Amino acid sequence: MKKIILLASAICLIFGSCKPKSEPVQAQEPEGAAVYMTTDISPEGLINLYNALGVKAEGRVAVKISTGEAGNPNSLKPELIGPLVKLVNGKLVECNTTYGGKRRFTEDHLKVIEEHGYNTIGGVDIMDADGEMKIPVRDTTYMKYNLVGQNLANYDFLINLAHFKGHQMGGFGGVLKNQSIGVASANGKAYIHSNGRNLVPENWPQYAEPENQDKFLECMATAADAVHQYFKGKVIYISVMNNMSIDCDCNGNPTPVALQDIGILASTDPVALDQACIDLVLGVEQSETNDVASMRERIESRHGIHTVEHAEAIGLGNRKYHIVSIDK
Helix, strand or coil: CHHHHHHHHHHHHHHCCCCCCCCCCCCCCCCCEEEEEECCCCHHHHHHHHHHHCCCCCCCEEEECCCCCCCCCCCCCHHHHHHHHHHCCEEEEECCCCCCCCCCCHHHHHHHHHHCCHHHHCCEEECCCCCEEEECCCCCCCCCCEEEEHHHHHCCEEEEEEECEEECCCEEECHHHHHHCCCECHHHHHHHHCCCCCCCHHHHHHHCCHHHHHHHHHHHHHHHHHHHHHCCCCEEEEEEECCECCCCCCCCCCCCCCECCCEEEEECCHHHHHHHHHHHHHCCCCECCECHHHHHHHHHHCCCHHHHHHHHHCCCCCCCEEEEECCC
């Protein structure tokens, strides 16, 4: 018996086969918020992405889009978003604009909505058609409240369905813009653009000076946060990255599309989502079909990233993220 024990001990010493197994290495949790992504820009891809989030839109569901200025061909198409809107039994929502375009007043805005086909999926609730209401803000540096369309009170859940693109004033337009300027009433838009100093739509351009740019961007972040808090977190965020011009959908004569389509992204964190979209756009290689330089110039010249920075600073979300692809 002793010989057997000695032989076994010798084998252990030579080959190390009797050493205790080391503990398995624990996989590290990915950093930041999850941002789900698909390259399938289709009604099915959009619904799959919504399902991947794992957050069900319940109750009276508002689907916030930009209806796009008359003549702009880049806004989200009804045939793309319609099946998701119907799936959640939602209602498209929008507010009137503060500039002198075709969406400044409700009657004209309704005509643009029909021209763009949104009436085919249930039409659009222009939330400030009959009035506006104040909602609280957490960051009172410049704004003492947020002024939104009064019909926002008619909804329990918000799907922020944005079209990612450049923007003449904000540098880029994503979910933060769609939830700030987009949900604000016409007067509320003037309030944001003038960093809390003006409520008259016709007067806001006088405040659009270079020294006020960061204040304006911070007000957009503040307003987006106010809407998120109003819904007590019952919000999901989706950004469609197609037909991307350096100009906003609010421009009736935008610069031609600058970039090839990238995909659709979604998250429960709007800060992470906008940051991911910016990184994806600026990470594209410059080519004949991808004018990244013009998009970079538009974002950087307006200091667009500051909206995301301030949104993180006031606690709306996290700029750190990880992409979760749902493509097979």
